[in-house]
Amino acid sequence: MAININRDEFPLKLYHATPRAMVGWGSYQMAGEEAKKIGIKHALLVTSGLKGTGIVEEIKGVLNYAGVEVTIYDKVTSNPKDYEVHDAYKLYKEAQCDGYVSVGGGSSHDCCKGARIVDSQNGRSIREFYGMNEFAEPINIPHLAITTTCGTGAETTYATVITDTDRKYKLLIFEPSAYATRAIVDPALIRTLPPKLTAFTGIDALCHAVEAYTSRLNVVASWGFALHAIQLIGKNLREAFGNGNNAEARENMAWAQYCAGHAINSAGACVVHAIAHSLxxxxxAPHGLCNSIGLVPVQRYNMVACPERYADIGRALGVDTTGMTTVQAAERALEELDKLIKDLEVTERFTDLGLEEQHIDTLADYACTDFASNINPRTVDKEVIKDLIRQCM
Ligand SMILES: [Fe+2]
Structure with a gap:
């Protein structure tokens, strides 16, 4: 057996580009002008519908006012499916659109990114792009991504996650040019999010930050984004959950999810996400809820691999670690994470999502093949993942 003389497991770092973004109250009103600037005359608006919020109608109006024609695809579901990607692409072609506008959270953005990938590769099946890609010609089809949740970060990331409905498996698709052309993050849109979804998507953002900060990829340039997101979430998620009209908390959560998206974009996610993708x-099962249940048990398992990073996470969450050892500070971080989950009243377990004992083996197999498991701070194998899943049941 050859001796490994490499200093690191992942010695070469990649820092991925993110789109120009407009962040702030009322930024959605610039959607029409932004769409025009990137060359869209007829947009396919890809969304889950956001029923009852008036957001889709409002953004359609803003686009129309700027002279941008709009065709709507509003059939995106959570964990966007392969056939939804192709339905959106088909509608795009039929309506002779020339650019994409996604409106919503991660599902809408990812479905849109998927349709755009298919579009750029002459209609090939989205399933063909599972894993790492690097297209000979970078994607140059315009895409404006408008975010309405405080969790996804998908408006700023290059990864696309789509469910293969035959295998019931979430495909992680990495293509460096798949990030949106421009992004809009408007707290005014995020304000419509009900408390439960505020909690679940906010914890998803927290998972992005914690996993990016602890991942074995060690992308130092992402750490500042990650720690700042953790700090913002620690200070604001309870308030945004408790009072959706708290403007300061909503704005800070908008920044938090955006910073966490930047962090995960290059530093990656770990086993909380591997399990959530499998579920x-x-x-x-809803992504943010899966992460909300899995966050603490996985961090408890991971802590011994990098206690100093957990100590930093504790400080970002407001813990005064003066006089503590590194391990004591790391333990306090875990307590803070647990307290946050409890304050947000996340009482669900994986069994509430339909998980039964008979699913565990397949679920663990899927999670082991997920790239996020390879970069988890502490080594995992199938038995470890099965044990972690059982802790969440
Ligand atoms: Fe996530």
Whole structure:
């Protein structure tokens, strides 16, 4: 057996580009002008519908006012499916659109990114792009991504996650040019998010930050984004959950999810996400809820691999670690994470998502093949993942 003389497991770092973004109250009103600037005359608006919020109608109006024609695809579901990607692409072609506008959270953005990938590759199946890609010609089809949740970060990332409905498996698709052309993050849109979804998507953002900060990829340039997102979430998520009209908390959560998106974009996610992807594919379980349940048990398992990073996470969450050892500070971070989950009244377990004992083996197999498991701070194998899943049941 050859001796490994490499200093690091992942010695070469990649820092991925992110789109120009407009962040702030009322930024959605610039959607029409932004769409025009990137060359869109007829947009396919890709969304889950956001029923009852008036957001889709409002943004359609803003686009129309700027002279941008709009065709709407509003059939995106959570854990966006392969056939939804192709339905959106088909509608795009039929309506002779020349650019994409996604409106919503991660599902809408990812479905849109998927349709755009298919579009750029002459209609090939989205399933063909599972894993790492690097297209000979970078994607140059315009895409404006408008975010309405405080969790996704998908408006700023290059990864696309789509469910293969035959295998019931979430495909992680990495293509360096798949990020949106421009992004809009408007707290006014995020303000419509009900408390439960505020909690679940906010914890998803927290997972992005914690996993990016602890991942074995060690992308130092992402750490500042990650720690700042953790700090913002620690200070604001409870308030945004408790009072959706708290403007300061909503704005800070908008920044938090954006910073966490930047962090995960290059530093990656770990086992909380590997398990959530598996549950999303197999049982169509909501991503943010899966992460909210999995966050603490996985961090407890991971802590021994990098206690100093957990100590930093504790300080970002407001813990005064003066006089503590590194391990004591790391333990306090875990307590803070647990307290946050409890304050947000996340009482669900994986069994509430339909998980039964018979699913565990397949679920663990899926999670082991997920790239996020390879970069988890502490080594995992199938038995470890099965144990972590059982802790969440
Ligand atoms: Fe996520």
């Amino acid at each position: 999303g594919g197999l049982l169509d």
